[in-house]
Amino acid sequence: MLYPDRFEYARPRNLGSALELISKVRNHLVIAGGTVGVLMLKRRALRPEIVVDVARIPELGGISLGGSGASSIGATTRISELERAAASSASPSSSLLSAAARAVGDVALRSMGTVGGNVSLGDPSNDLPPALMVLDAVAVIAGPGGVRRQPLRSLYRGPLSTAIGPDELLLRVEFREAPARSSWYYGKRTIRSLDHSVASAAALGSVVDGSPVDLRMALGGRAFAAPRALDLEDLRGTRPPAFVDEVVARAKSACSCTSDAYGTAAYKSAVVESLVEDALSTLGVRAR
Known part of the structure; x- marks a missing residue:
């Protein structure tokens, strides 16, 4: 032990009160689900002066998906809650998020872990960032300014x-719904079940x-230093197989x-190539 x-x-x-605490004490740890933070504490990889539990702050909660306005997911929303809420909608955006949420660990981890933790940790193997990136999601961040x-x-x-500063907190992520006829994909490759992904793609x-x-x-995934969105704007009009190759x-x-x-x-590198080809094929873009 x-x-x-x-x-x-x-x-x-x-x-x-939370912002005041983390501004005053620089050596702090913010937790909500604690799935990573508590483990790091036990291993003494982190030795904060104070642990700030933000799980019950009303401004960080809530989830609203679909509708004509922007969808919003509060930072302290449990991943299991996102999975259920997204599964109840047939929209492409919700279906994508439901698949990404379902890919996170196991039931216990999803029941404890939060969307804010998954998004703000910066772990390239976390499942939600790639899915939110393709939805052009925006992080809403609060700080002294x-x-x-x-x-x-x-x-x-x-x-x-x-880019979240030590005296800042992620409040929520927001995005607008994708067009109803959009196709989507989320997949990842692991060596063993529940391992960190070698690569993931949305x-x-x-x-x-x-x-x-x-x-x-x-x-x-572990093939990348951080979650990465590919810039494909200049490929508009490019047809397969040249599009797939590029x-x-x-x-x-x-x-x-x-x-x-x-x-x-x-x-x-081979896993990344296979995953990208699988994603494009699922959307209907075939190499040959």
Whole structure:
């Protein structure tokens, strides 16, 4: 059994109190589900002066999917709650999010883990960031200077590194529903069940006569330093197989493939290629 160092524990009741705490004490840890934070405490990989539990702050909760306005998912929404809410809607956006949420760990992990933790940790193997990226989701972030908005596409800087400052909190993610006729894909490759993914991919768009229209794709997994959205705007009008070849090339170029416990660099590159081709094929874009 591992035990953490001593620390103070606080459970603020509102957003203002939470922001004040994390601004005053620089060496802090914010938790809601605690699926990663508690483990890091037990291993003494983190030794904060104070643990700030934001799970019961009303401003961080709530989920609203579909409708004519922007969909919104509060940071403290449990992943299992997102899975159920998204599964109750037949829209492409909700179907994509339901699949990504369902891919997170097991039932116990999804029941404890939160959307905010999955999004803000910056772990490239987390399932929700690629799905939210292709929905052009925006992170709504609160800090000493007020509330700001940042696209998820520019949120991730590297392994476990994001643009959310140490004195800021993720409030929610927002996005607009994809067109009703959009096709979607979410998939990942793991070595064993419940392992971190070697690679994951989310894709969304329309295909007309075998040619992609407004197709978006984002990638994650241990093959990448951080979740990555591919820039495909300049490929509008490009038809298969040239389109498929170029998307695969860009995905492999974005891959920071190095050999480690998850496989050799060549293996990871091959997994990325296979996953991208599978995503495009599912949407109706075939290589040949």
